[in-house]
Structures are given as C-alpha cells and as structure tokens.
Amino acid sequence: MHLGSDILHTLEMHGPRTEFEKVKGVMGGALSAVEGAAASVFSTVKGAMVAAKDKAEQKLLEAKAVALAAEKAVASTVTDEAEGARDA
Structure with a gap:
C-alpha cells in the first residue's frame, strides 16, 4: 500500500506527467538493455562468422597447396617412368 500512496502523492503534487516520465525512464532503460544485449549477440555472431570464414x-x-604438390609428384613419377621405359 505504501507504493500506491507514493504514486498518489506524486500525482497530487506534480501531476501525471511526472509518473509518465518515470515510466518512460524505466521503459527506456529496459529498451537500452535489450539494445545492448542485441548488439552484443550480433557482435559475437559476427566475430564467429568472420573467424569461420578466415578458417575456411x-x-x-x-x-x-596439397593438390599442387600431388600434381607435381604425379608428373615427376610419370616422367621418371617414361624415361625408364624409353631407356629400356
């Protein structure tokens, strides 16, 4: 009941605008918290995606590099075998 009497007293002394400002302040704070959390999640996800792209x-x-090395190894082996067959 104490909270109700405080609100009633504020309304009597300052009018409804003060209570509306309090509500707006609370809602604005909550909205800021949600925006901050969303920005944090976005930043985390973006960082993870950039890291995954870099790793890929x-x-x-x-x-x-492995394919190029394998290609060179195969070409060298075929050349060695061809030279061996030619010399035989």
Whole structure:
C-alpha cells in the first residue's frame, strides 16, 4: 500500500506527467538493455562468422597447396617412368 500512496502523492503534487516520465525512464532503460544485449549477440555472431570464414579460406589455401604438390609428384613419377621405359 505504501507504493500506491507514493504514486498518489506524486500525482497530487506534480501531476501525471511526472509518473509518465518515470515510466518512460524505466521503459527506456529496459529498451537500452535489450539494445545492448542485441548488439552484443550480433557482435559475437559476427566475430564467429568472420573467424569461420578466415578458417575456411586458410583450409582452402592448404588444400590447393596439397593438390599442387600431388600434381607435381604425379608428373615427376610419370616422367621418371617414361624415361625408364624409353631407356629400356
């Protein structure tokens, strides 16, 4: 009942505008908290996606290097076998 009498007293002394400002302040604070949480989640997700993209690019470069090395090894082996067959 104490809270109700405080609100009633404020309304009597200052009018409804003061109570509306209090409610707006509370709602604004809650909205700011939600916006902050959303920004934090967005930042975290963005960071994770950038890290995943970077890792995928690194893996792609590694796969290209392995494929190039395998291609060179196969070409060298075929050349050695062809030279061996020619010399035989």
